Amino acid sequence: AQSVSQHNHHVILSEAASLELGCNYSYGGTVNLFWYVQYPGQHLQLLLKYFSGDPLVKGIKGFEAEFIKSKFSFNLRKPSVQWSDTAEYFCAVNAHNYGQNFVFGPGTRLSVLP
Amino acid sequence: GAVVSQHPSWVICKSGTSVKIECRSLDFQATTMFWYRQFPKQSLMLMATSNEGSKATYEQGVEKDKFLINHASLTLSTLTVTSAHPEDSSFYICSASWTGRDTQYFGPGTRLTVL
Numbered sequence: 001a002q003s004v005s006q007h008n009h010h011v012i013l014s015e016a017a018s019l020e021l022g023c024n025y026s027y028g029g030t031v032n033l034f035w036y037v038q039y040p041g042q043h044l045q046l047l048l049k050y051f052s053g054d055p056l057v058k059g060i061k062g063f064e065a066e067f068i069k070s071k072f073s074f075n076l077r078k079p080s081v082q083w084s085d086t087a088e089y090f091c092a093v094n095a096h097n098y099g100q101n102f103v104f105g106p107g108t109r110l111s112v113l114p
Numbered sequence: 115g116a117v118v119s120q121h122p123s124w125v126i127c128k129s130g131t132s133v134k135i136e137c138r139s140l141d142f143q144a145t146t147m148f149w150y151r152q153f154p155k156q157s158l159m160l161m162a163t164s165n166e167g168s169k170a171t172y173e174q175g176v177e178k179d180k181f182l183i184n185h186a187s188l189t190l191s192t193l194t195v196t197s198a199h200p201e202d203s204s205f206y207i208c209s210a211s212w213t214g215r216d217t218q219y220f221g222p223g224t225r226l227t228v229l
Contacts, residue, residue, distance in 0.1 A: 033215050043222035044158075044207070051216060090157060096215060102148075102218060106157045 001029045004093050004105035012111045013081055021076040021108050022089030032094040033074040034102070035065055039087045045090075050074065061085070083114045118210050119142050120221035127198055128229055135193045135224045136207030142209035143188035143221060149181070164191055194216040198228045 007022030025031065035047040036073060050058025055067040065076045091105040117140040127133050137147055146165050150158040162178075164170040164185035172178045182194040182201075191210075195202055205225050209218035 030210060034217070036220075044209075046218040046219075049217060099161060101163060103160075104157045107155075109155075 002093055002095055002103040004091055004103050006089075006091055006105040006108045008108050009106070010111070012108045012113065014113050015083055016080050017075070017112075019078040019081045019085070019110070021089055021091075021110070023074045023076065023105055025072050025074070025091075025093040025103075027072075027093065027095045029095055033065075033067060033090040034073070034094070035059065035063070035076050036090045036092060036104075037087045038090065038107075044090070047076070081110070081112050083112045086110060086112045116217075118144075118208065118219050118221040120206075120208055120224050121206065122224060124225045125224060126227045128227065129199055130197055132194055132196045133198055133226060135195075135206055135208075135226075136189075137191045137193070137210070137221050139210045139219075140191045142210075143212060143224040144191070145210050145213045147185055147191040148209045148211075149183060149191075149193050150207045150209065151205055152223070154205075159206060161193075195226065198226070200228045202226065203228045 003022050003026045036044045037047050038044050047063050048057050050057045050067045058064045059064040063078050067074050088107050088109050090107045092102045094102050119138045121136045152158050160173050161176045162170045162172045164183050166185050166188050166207045170183035185191040205223050209224040210222045211218045
């Protein structure tokens with residue numbers, strides 16, 4: 001069965017610091033990869049996704065993620081965080097053999113201090 | 115585009131009653147809708163997947179007689195929590211997609227509190 005792990009439960013950064021959130025999955029086949037963000041009191045929003053092609057994908061709000069197939073990883077990065085990036089971040093994996101079902105990681109809470 | 119709404123956003127009910135939650139795709143036809151449950155400070159757990167016009171497929175451990183899912187049209191799916199108990203209190207989130215689309219679009223969620 002698929003599983004998704006996220007390295008950190010809670011990350012605390014100061015504004016302008018760089019961010020990297022880890023995501024690893026366990027599935028040997030072809031996958032689609034996603035990062036979703038959930039701002040306080042709001043619904044999940046898609047940050048970025050990887051289906052194929054260039055393993056470095058750029059998303060909204062200055063986020064990017066790199067797919068490293070050999071490491072089964074899809075880490076999320078942002079060079080300089082802002083207070084408004086405070087949110088919960090979820091990595092999700094969709095394995096091609098599992099239809100449209102997603103498996104979500106446990107989430108990482110990001111707190112950015114002003 | 116691809117907006118999903120849920121109603122109600124928050125519901126409080128007495129133990130033993132049933133609660134219906136609606137999930138609507140506002141600007142697209144959703145051939146598939148998903149229902150998730152999210153406990154505080156935890157990730158989303160998929161409960162079931164429903165395709166329009168057919169019975170929902172439930173994940174292991176989810177009681178189909180307790181969580182009734184109906185996907186009667188391409189824009190509406192409902193989740194009915196029957197004979198709710200306090201342990202059913204949670205945040206229920208739906209998402210929707212369409213055939214050939216590998217991205218899910220999420221609703222804002224419904225917070226259920228069972229007293």
